[in-house]
């Protein structure tokens with residue numbers, strides 16, 4: 001995002017303490033807020049009967065935006081999972097494109113309306129197309145890492161999944177393979193406490209996903225995934241090290257899914273209300289805002305300008321996307337068979 005605002009007084013000291021530029025901090029807020037507002041509008045469209053299915057990243061915006069900002073755009077690869085709207089936005093997806101994807105429109109750049117919503121993919125942005133089968137993207141990431149190593153290409157692959165997905169075989173195979181071959185892959189696990197209705201303690205016998213790294217001899221870190229700045233500062237050095245040939249890294253971002261699993265889920269049947277209320281106090285978007293305002297980094301008026309811009313962008317994108325054409329029925333077999 002490029003700033004068009006007039007400058008107001010800022011606390012230079014605090015900005016330096018964050019080890020981030022003013023622009024990076026502004027971008028963090030913009031992308032987190034854009035992701036949240038898009039998800040809210042998407043759910044409204046779903047409830048109006050206009051969008052079939054929503055699977056959102058609400059509560060995970062800091063974990064996603066902070067990590068994606070550590071990538072080199074257009075150079076590094078992202079093998080995301082369905083909740084990663086925030087990551088896609090950082091790597092260049094527009095609000096209009098996000099809405100085309102939700103509505104399975106002809107011009108959806110992810111799959112031209114062929115995949116379910118939130119099945120990302122964009123070759124120009126180096127975002128790897130994904131399967132509905134959870135965790136398969138980790139194996140794809142290991143393969144891309146191997147190709148990069150063989151070509152001596154200094155790229156890094158960031159691949160994401162939820163903590164529930166770390167109990168599937170693909171997780172273990174991908175980590176083992178990446179560790180043996182010292183591949184430039186960051187395995188980034190967004191631990192949001194649940195795999196649909198199952199709490200973490202019913203998914204694995206350990207408290208921390210990061211502890212699983214030891215079994216493969218790779219380095220690991222845990223970070224507060226509700227804190228965008230901490231996430232960036234944890235992921236960036238791991239990416240830099242992998243780019244220098246230091247091998248894979250497992251990072252666990254502890255966060256929380258503030259919404260039900262999807263638009264088809266009723267979380268009141270399995271999630272205690274008090275737990276949700278506690279985590280809502282740590283909402284990554286509002287806590288970021290409160291922090292940068294109270295520490296004098298941004299005057300509240302500057303953030304209000306971003307908020308107004310985001311509202312307008314999301315409103316316009318939804319209206320525009322609803323009017324875009326659906327895929328033509330005769331194109332249904334496109335991309336299925338090789339054109340001769």
Ligand SMILES: Cc1ncc(C[n+]2csc(CCOP(=O)(O)OP(=O)(O)O)c2C)c(N)n1
Pocket residue numbers: 083132133134161162163164165166168192194195196257261
């Ligand atoms: C192999 C496989 N099993 C089951 C499912 C159904 N499923 C979709 S999402 C999901 C939960 C995954 O939980 P987690 O990895 O923690 O990610 P979260 O949704 O919590 O972000 C499940 C079981 C699937 N898509 N693929």
Ligand SMILES: [Mg+2]
Pocket residue numbers: 162163164190191192193194195196
């Ligand atoms: Mg989960």
